[in-house]
Amino acid sequence: MLRLGFFGFGCVGQGLYDIIRNTPNFPAEVVRIAIKNPEKGRSLPSSFFTTEAEAILNDPSINVVVEMTNSPDEAYQIVCEAMRRGKHVVSANKKMLADNLANLVDLQQQTGTSLLYEAAACGSIPIIRNLAEYYDNELLHSVSGIFNGTSNYILSKIFSENLDYHRALKQAQELGFAETDPTSDVGGFDALYKLCIIAAQSYGLFVKHKDVLNFGIESLTDFDIRYAKEKSCKIKLVAQAVKTSEKNLLLAVMPQFIPRENHLHKVDMEYNAVVVEAAFSDRQVFVGKGAGGHPTGSAMISDISALRYGYRYEYRKVSATNPIQYHTDVTAHVYCRTRNQAEAAFLPFQHIAVQYSEDGFHYIIGTLSFTEMLMHKAYIQQKGIFLALMPEQVYAQVERRPTKRYAVSV
Ligand SMILES: NC(=O)c1ccc[n+]([C@@H]2O[C@H](COP(=O)([O-])OP(=O)(O)OC[C@H]3O[C@@H](n4cnc5c(N)ncnc54)[C@H](OP(=O)(O)O)[C@@H]3O)[C@@H](O)[C@H]2O)c1
Incomplete structure (x- = not known):
């Protein structure tokens, strides 16, 4: 029996509790719930709750810690201590894990x-x-794919209902899809942690998220939206891990022009998508909800269930003899919108x-090059420059047939 x-008993904690309660014969029992604020109203009797981590960590009858807090640093201490005391851990805390x-x-x-930690990367x-x-x-x-539902919801509203960025963000906040401070979602940080x-898990590469390039959608303007629409594209925030040679892996989170033929074009609203391109299985696309109490809880209950037969990740792709390296020495076609020519001239195209x-x-x-983008990241963000990747087919079209109105100089 898992105890x-x-x-944490917020959105995810309550979602998971609800799923466990409604799953007949699920062989696990929730013994105790640690929370932060003892004054908050709860949907369960107060005897369930504690503000003392030790009440759980020191209880020998509890064999699994389910970590669903919103405090990455405290969560790290909790998870380490739980493991040191022989408890298995299931966590949804992407920032804590990525760090x-x-x-x-x-x-x-x-x-x-x-x-x-299935729940920590693209929820369900x-x-x-x-x-x-x-x-x-x-x-x-x-x-690669769409790893953040909030920004995808905002971009979907922009492209399907002609809202501008700020109205779409406000609507997402009113409906609970975006936080009051949306930086983690719209700045591409949430997708970066994932x-x-x-x-x-894919390549056996452990990288510090601070070293990886992430641009978000905060500086998207009506001008950029109009340009994308003229090219029959949507803009999506895309995270990608791409093997560029036997030993090198490119990682980045950036807005990207998505033409109609691309699988991600139809992935809208709060949905996430993961596209796996492999040598033998070819391309496979996974689509589902990346957030919310029940979708996230469904991934957690699957992890808890796997503990019944002693499941653990083996990290078989981590190799001491043939390690893969994160690198940025790769070029890409980009759309770069600035407020004036001088700002654009600063970037070494x-x-x-x-x-x-x-x-x-x-x-x-x-x-x-990604190296240059990374090097100039602070400048790009400070100036509100909008950068988006252009896939080859969109770029080829632009290069061949620049819309007259736009073709000033080449
Ligand atoms: N929301 C999603 O859809 C989703 C999806 C995937 C992953 N996640 C991840 O799952 C985690 C939880 O997200 P959430 O949306 O459920 O957050 P949330 O609604 O803000 O709830 C966070 C919970 O953590 C508790 N807490 C904070 N610090 C604590 C501590 N030191 N000890 C014990 N409890 C503590 C809070 O206590 P109080 O109730 O007393 O404030 C609250 O119950 C986050 O790491 C998030 O990134 C969330």
């Missing part, structure tokens, strides 16, 4: 416990266990296909 100690995964994997090894989509098990021996070319977790100015907007479509 569970919950840490500390390498240490936690070591600790799993040392303590013989199991740390599972069962991608982590698939990467760990199903794609165990596959040569993965890339794992990308780091996915990179570990290797090739410029089109550039144009109109009413306080200036854009360049050309080739930039």
Whole structure:
């Protein structure tokens, strides 16, 4: 019998509790729930709750800690302590995991416990266990997709209902799809944490999220939206892990032009999608809800259930003899919209296909390296520059037939 100690009883904690209560004969019992604020009203008797972590960590009858707090630093202490005391851990805390995964994997090894975290990457989509098990021996070319539902909801409203960015964000906040401070979602941080977790499971690469490039959608203007629509594209926030050579892996989170033929074009609203490109299985697309109490809880109950037969991630792709490295020495076609020509001139384009100015907007479509984008990240963000990747087919179209109005110089 699994005896569970919950840490956190917010959106995910309550969702998971509800699922456990409604799953007949589920062989696990919620023993105690640690929360932060004792004054908050709760839907369960007060005897369930504690503000003392030790009440769970020190209870020998509890064999699984289910970590669903919103405090990454405290969560790390809780998870480490639980594992040191021989308890298995199931966590949804993507930031905590992305910050500390390498240490936690070591600790799993040392303590013989199991740390599972399906819910931390794209909620209900069962991608982590698939990467760990199903794609165990596959040569993965890339794992990419829409890893953040809030920004996808906002972008969907913009492209389907002609809202501007600020109205779409406000609507998402009113409906509970976006936080009051939306930075983590619209700035591409949430997707970045998930990308780091996915990179570990896909390629055995542990990378610090601070080293990886992430641009968000905060500086998207009506001008950019109109341009994308003219090219029959949507803009989506795309996270990608792409193997660029035997030893090198590119990681980035950036807005991207998505033409109609692309699988991600139809993935709208709060849905997430993960696209796996592999040598033998070819392309596979997983679509599902990436957030919400029940979708996230469904991934957690699957992890808890897997503990019944002693399941743990083995990290078989981590290789001391043939390690893969994160690198950014790759070029990409980008759309770069600035407020004026001088701002754009600051960026070291290797090739410029089109550039144009109109009413306080200036854009360049050309080739930039990820290293340069990373190096100039602070400048790009400070100036409110909007950068989006252009897939080859969209770029080829722009280069061949620049819309007359836009083709000022090449
Ligand atoms: N929401 C989603 O759809 C979703 C999806 C995937 C992953 N996640 C991840 O899941 C985690 C929980 O998200 P959430 O949306 O459920 O957050 P939430 O609604 O803000 O709830 C957080 C819970 O954590 C409790 N808490 C905070 N610090 C604690 C501590 N030191 N000890 C014990 N409890 C503590 C809070 O206590 P009080 O109730 O007393 O404030 C609250 O119950 C986060 O890491 C998030 O990134 C969320």
